[in-house]
Amino acid sequence: MSAVGPEAPDLSAARRHAAAAVLDAGTLAYIDGGSGLEETLRANTAAWRRLALQPRVLRDMTVVETATTLLGAPVAAPVALAPTAMHLLADPEGEAATARAAERTGTLLVASQAANRSWQEIADAAPGALRWTQMYMLRDRGLTRELAAYAKDSGSRAIVLCVDGVALPRRSRMDGNAFVPPDGMPFPNLAPASARGRGVELGAAVSAFDPAVTFADLALVKEWSGLPLVVKGVLHARDAVECVDAGADAIAVSNHGGRQLDGCVATADVLAEIADAVGARAEVYVDGGIRTGPDVVKALALGARAAFVGRPALWALAAGGTEGLASYLGELQEDVRRTLAFCGCTSPDAVRGDHVRLRPGP
Numbered sequence: 001m002s003a004v005g006p007e008a009p010d011l012s013a014a015r016r017h018a019a020a021a022v023l024d025a026g027t028l029a030y031i032d033g034g035s036g037l038e039e040t041l042r043a044n045t046a047a048w049r050r051l052a053l054q055p056r057v058l059r060d061m062t063v064v065e066t067a068t069t070l071l072g073a074p075v076a077a078p079v080a081l082a083p084t085a086m087h088l089l090a091d092p093e094g095e096a097a098t099a100r101a102a103e104r105t106g107t108l109l110v111a112s113q114a115a116n117r118s119w120q121e122i123a124d125a126a127p128g129a130l131r132w133t134q135m136y137m138l139r140d141r142g143l144t145r146e147l148a149a150y151a152k153d154s155g156s157r158a159i160v161l162c163v164d165g166v167a168l169p170r171r172s173r174m175d176g177n178a179f180v181p182p183d184g185m186p187f188p189n190l191a192p193a194s195a196r197g198r199g200v201e202l203g204a205a206v207s208a209f210d211p212a213v214t215f216a217d218l219a220l221v222k223e224w225s226g227l228p229l230v231v232k233g234v235l236h237a238r239d240a241v242e243c244v245d246a247g248a249d250a251i252a253v254s255n256h257g258g259r260q261l262d263g264c265v266a267t268a269d270v271l272a273e274i275a276d277a278v279g280a281r282a283e284v285y286v287d288g289g290i291r292t293g294p295d296v297v298k299a300l301a302l303g304a305r306a307a308f309v310g311r312p313a314l315w316a317l318a319a320g321g322t323e324g325l326a327s328y329l330g331e332l333q334e335d336v337r338r339t340l341a342f343c344g345c346t347s348p349d350a351v352r353g354d355h356v357r358l359r360p361g362p
């Protein structure tokens with residue numbers, strides 16, 4: 001504890017606490033945990049704390065808007081829901097509950113390929129929600145093609161291709177280093193239409209991901225889906241440029257919340273160089289340790305168009321279902337608005353690179 005007392009809790013802390021009371025220990029460890037020594041998990045949040053906002057004043061902050069657009073579609077704020085697997089672990093309605101919270105708050109939802117509800121069921125639960133679909137390149141290219149078309153047909157407005165799944169991570173908090181979900185946990189979005197009702201089993205799902213995925217596959221995914229393409233899991237500026245050269249419409253700077261390669265860079269530490277390299281050719285997003293309105297505005301100052309949250313959304317969902325998640329998202333949006341006002345910005349577009357700097361010190 002410091003001389004001034006304990007660190008203040010962020011907006012998600014109470015949700016994490018409430019989630020811990022309702023989730024079993026293994027599920028909570030799966031959600032909270034990272035890989036290896038969890039160096040990267042810790043580095044993600046620490047990197048946002050090392051940055052300081054440098055506000056501007058005397059700019060009439062009577063009206064401050066948080067609304068923005070993502071790939072041209074309007075959203076209430078530059079904060080979105082990162083794709084996360086298996087929402088049945090957190091709510092009996094699974095991703096349907098999440099989608100309703102997204103719809104209610106004008107938040108973009110990225111539905112995971114490892115969702116427990118089919119993409120069509122998620123769409124039906126919240127037809128007014130802006131939804132993108134996260135996919136992996138599967139060993140079975142024919143199935144990947146079919147699923148890319150299914151994403152579009154079920155109303156997704158973009159594909160988010162996750163490219164950091166080329167090896168199995170060692171999830172150190174789990175017995176045997178891997179999470180074993182309850183029996184019968186369905187994965188409908190990894191099955192062909194003929195078997196979607198049953199879905200596939202966990203083992204089949206995990207071994208379906210293709211480690212041979214390359215830049216050349218990006219154009220295929222775009223062609224198969226007919227949708228804009230976001231590449232998720234990029235941590236190097238040259239890779240970001242190569243993705244854009246290959247047709248990507250946006251880059252999601254992400255280390256999967258410190259859950260894949262432990263010991264790798266924190267996203268806040270590479271965001272600016274990636275955004276600078278990409279320039280105006282593509283939108284750039286970031287996730288990993290985003291917990292507060294100031295974190296979101298720091299991300300905007302470093303060049304992101306939006307910041308995504310993973311774990312806090314699952315905690316809020318487990319703690320309070322649709323209502324709990326909607327209230328968390330509403331509070332986060334309000335925190336962004338407050339931060340913009342204090343920084344002298346009437347909208348997300350007004351945030352500039354010189355609104356942020358490194359804190360001096362070790």
Ligand SMILES: Cc1cc2nc3c(=O)[nH]c(=O)nc-3n(C[C@H](O)[C@H](O)[C@H](O)COP(=O)(O)O)c2cc1C
Nearest residue numbers: 082083084085112162256257287288289309310311
């Ligand atoms: C429980 C859990 C499940 C996840 N499942 C997926 C997934 O299915 N697909 C994916 O691309 N990323 C997945 N992620 C990574 C998130 O999209 C995101 O990169 C990460 O959670 C951001 O970090 P944060 O949790 O610190 O906000 C998952 C993360 C968590 C915590």
Ligand SMILES: CCCCCCC(=O)C(=O)O
Nearest residue numbers: 085114187202205206259
């Ligand atoms: C189909 C089961 C694999 C789910 C992977 C979820 C994930 O990305 C995670 O970080 O956990």
